[in-house]
Amino acid sequence: MSRLLSVDRLDVTFDRHRVLADLSLQVQAGEILGIIGETGSGKTTLARAVVGLSPVRSGRITFDGTDVTALRGKARRAWRRTGQVQYVFQDPLRALDPQHTVARIVAEGLTVAGVLDRAAIEARVTAALTQVGLDPSLADRLPGQISGGQRQRVLLARAVALEPRLLLCDEPVSALDASNRNHVLRLLADLRDSSGVTVVVISHDLSSLAGIADRVAVLYGGRLVEHGPIDRVLSRPRHPYTALLTASAPSVRREHPIPARALRPSPEHTPVAAFGADACSYASRCPFATQACAAAPASTVDDGWAVACHHAGEWRSQLTVGAR
Ligand SMILES: Nc1ncnc2c1ncn2[C@@H]1O[C@H](COP(=O)(O)OP(=O)(O)OP(=O)(O)O)[C@@H](O)[C@H]1O
Ligand SMILES: [Mg+2]
The missing domain is CATH 3.40.50.300 (P-loop containing nucleotide triphosphate hydrolases)
Structure with missing residues (x-):
């Protein structure tokens, strides 16, 4: 194409x-x-x-x-x-x-x-x-x-x-x-x-x-957080926000469904202080955000699939084993 x-x-x-x-x-x-x-x-x-x-x-x-x-x-x-x-x-x-x-x-x-x-x-x-x-x-x-x-x-x-x-x-x-x-x-x-x-x-x-x-x-907050072939992105999203979207859309088929609550910050979660204008647009809502997220992430591209997340792919390791 x-x-x-x-x-x-x-x-x-x-x-x-x-x-x-x-x-x-x-x-x-x-x-x-x-x-x-x-x-x-x-x-x-x-x-x-x-x-x-x-x-x-x-x-x-x-x-x-x-x-x-x-x-x-x-x-x-x-x-x-x-x-x-x-x-x-x-x-x-x-x-x-x-x-x-x-x-x-x-x-x-x-x-x-x-x-x-x-x-x-x-x-x-x-x-x-x-x-x-x-x-x-x-x-x-x-x-x-x-x-x-x-x-x-x-x-x-x-x-x-x-x-x-x-x-x-x-x-x-x-x-x-x-x-x-x-x-x-x-x-x-x-x-x-x-x-x-x-x-x-x-x-x-x-x-x-x-x-x-x-x-x-x-799109999240004016930035593209993930894009790629829809079947692959939806079945195994790499950005926590895409994961939350798919978790909230019951009709979408996923490889390993993650419950939406695991993708939202818990009440005890304290967001990293002072995310500035250059931060990842999702940082203040992301349960997996760290100090690294104060800088806007570059897209990592793999075979037409791009994800803008400092912890792309890694944040899943913080989920309970069945949900990864
Ligand atoms: N003409 C305008 N003047 C000032 N601000 C604007 C204007 N158009 C859009 N905005 C602002 O830009 C941001 C994005 O708006 P936009 O309409 O592109 O969002 P959207 O994703 O299409 O939302 P929706 O799902 O509600 O249609 C919003 O904060 C909105 O207030
Ligand atoms: Mg609109």
């Missing part, structure tokens, strides 16, 4: 608050990458940085060889118009103009991309709606007249209409019930299989990702 997107040492700062710190990540063409992390960990900020919507302070984002962080003015607008990277917003209700019909919403990007012929637009809209499993007869409805699951599909249709190479879906299923959730997740996998589009799916629910993603990236 070839690399489609590369994020190198990305820093994003809002009002002097460092939201993403020294974050590096690669996305391979044709894969489905899941990004997981708790609320506020920086998932949306990361996805929005890729489409130029987050204030990048330093670092670089390269899409298929083009340094998109270096694009300015006209060059940037021209690149955006190609529609190669589509960001699908987290909240369908807020992202959709309540006064615009489904057809108009799906056509928006096409018009911006310079498709002006009405018949061509209509055909692309119908094709996009069909591709996401919506009946084209919904084209005349308003967002308020369709269900939550349908609204999520309309957002996807708007992105798909542009025939993107990379689709960044921000929490595409968190507002949906279980059956719609599975349908939309399947739909993303089908889109990848049929068109070869590369997909990044953001979620705070590990079980949603487990069925569709090839790889997973785990």
